Amino acid sequence: xxxxxxxxxxxxxxxxxxxxxxxxxxxxxxxxxxxxxxxxxxxxxxxxxxxxxxxxxxxxxxxxxxxxxxxxxxxxxxxxxxxxxxxxxxxxxxxxxxxxxxxxxxxxxxxxxxxxxxxxxxxxxxxxxxxxxxxxxxxxxxxxxxxxxxxxxxxxxxxxxxxxxxxxxxxxxxxxxxxxxxxxxxxxxxxxxxxxxxxxxxxxxxxxxxxxxxxxxxxxxxxxxxxxxxxxxxxxxxxxxxxxxxxxxxxxxxxxxxxxxxxxxxxxxxxxx
Numbered sequence: 156x157x158x159x160x161x162x163x164x165x166x167x168x169x170x171x172x173x174x175x176x177x178x179x180x181x182x183x184x185x186x187x188x189x190x191x192x193x194x195x196x197x198x199x200x201x202x203x204x205x206x207x208x209x210x211x212x213x214x215x216x217x218x219x220x221x222x223x224x225x226x227x228x229x230x231x232x233x234x235x236x237x238x239x240x241x242x243x244x245x246x247x248x249x250x251x252x253x254x255x256x257x258x259x260x261x262x263x264x265x266x267x268x269x270x271x272x273x274x275x276x277x278x279x280x281x282x283x284x285x286x287x288x289x290x291x292x293x294x295x296x297x298x299x300x301x302x303x304x305x306x307x308x309x310x311x312x313x314x315x316x317x318x319x320x321x322x323x324x325x326x327x328x329x330x331x332x333x334x335x336x337x338x339x340x341x342x343x344x345x346x347x348x349x350x351x352x353x354x355x356x357x358x359x360x361x362x363x364x365x366x367x368x369x370x371x372x373x374x375x376x377x378x379x380x381x382x383x384x385x386x387x388x389x390x391x392x393x394x395x396x397x398x399x400x401x402x403x404x405x406x407x408x409x410x411x412x413x414x415x416x417x418x419x420x421x422x423x424x425x426x427x428x
Contacts, residue, residue: 163397163409163417164363165238165271167231171224171258172243172250174204176216178275181321181346184369187242188214201242218249225257225300228265236423239272246272246279255283260296262314263307269423270314273343277318277331284309284316284335310337315361315420317341322349333358339420345397346372350379356390361420366400366407375400380411393418 160168175187182188192205192212203217228237239245239262245255262270274280286292290307297305316337318328321344332340339360344351346367356362364383366375380396387394396416399407409415 160238160241162238162241164236164395164419166235168238168241169224169228169270170200170240170242171221171261172218172240172245172247172254173200173221174214174216174218174249175243175247176214176249179321179325181275181319181325181348182214184346184367184371184373185214186369188212189369191242216249218243218247220250220254222257225261228261228268228270229301231265231268234267235269237268237270239270244274244276246274246276246283248276248279252283252286256292256296257300259289259311259314260293260300260305263293263305263311264297264301264303266313268313271317271341272314273317273319273341275319275325275328277328277335280316280318281331281335284337312338315339315341317343317361319343319345320351321346323351326351326354329355329359341420344383346400347375347379347383348373350376351383354383354386356386356392359390359392361393361395361418362387363395363397365397368398368400368402368404370402372400372402377411384411384416393420395419 158168191201194201195205196202200219205212206215290309293307294305297303318332320326320328320342341361343363345365347364364380367373384394394416395418396411398404398409401407
């Protein structure tokens with residue numbers, strides 16, 4: 156069975172890699188980093204991925220590639236939205252492109268599911284997606300690992316590609332994402348740490364907004380969220396409001412202007428409760 160997720164915009168998580176490293180200030184209170192610290196040393200793929208630095212938890216940059224998890228989606232019978240690498244970043248420079256080939260082969264074979272890949276490194280995602288013979292590489296991986304033929308095309312219709320943007324300094328990531336051909340391109344503006352008054356949403360199919368949670372959560376202003384919602388409406392881009400955040404992720408609720416915003420990309424219904 157997949158790991159059921161409490162993340163509002165997905166159904167389940169799948170972690171073919173674990174471990175990461177900081178990219179920007181959006182990583183400062185990363186929930187995955189805190190979870191990895193909790194389970195470090197227990198032999199479940201987080202050993203040595205975190206450390207204590209200046210009294211705080213930090214990633215070490217150590218990455219695990221879990222070959223034994225690659226076949227998991229193929230055993231799930233019920234179609235799901237699956238968040239890929241909630242405890243890592245598939246496009247971290249420590250992940251070999253050959254392993255990413257294996258991940259894409261698994262996703263192509265598990266065509267009943269929709270896979271949501273989110274990265275803070277869209278430039279590396281663009282480098283990978285721009286490689287020659289991608290579909291042939293996926294087919295070769297499927298044959299080698301699963302002894303199954305794969306007739307796939309690019310892009311995979313069941314794979315969504317997204318990037319995280321926490322403030323204006325990170326908006327260059329949107330251009331990198333936009334350069335990639337994908338069935339769905341999406342933005343996760345979480346944790347939203349500042350206003351984004353001039354978002355360029357051309358070529359973007361979905362926007363998620365969320366506030367930070369945890370003991371050191373930084374506040375998110377209502378006008379920031381409302382402005383992004385309005386920009387999405389003007390550009391006819393589905394808008395999903397995940398949470399206000401706070402010490403506990405659920406304490407602020409999910410309503411904006413007395414309404415929950417659960418819009419999904421075209422042709423996809425609201426995430427099941």
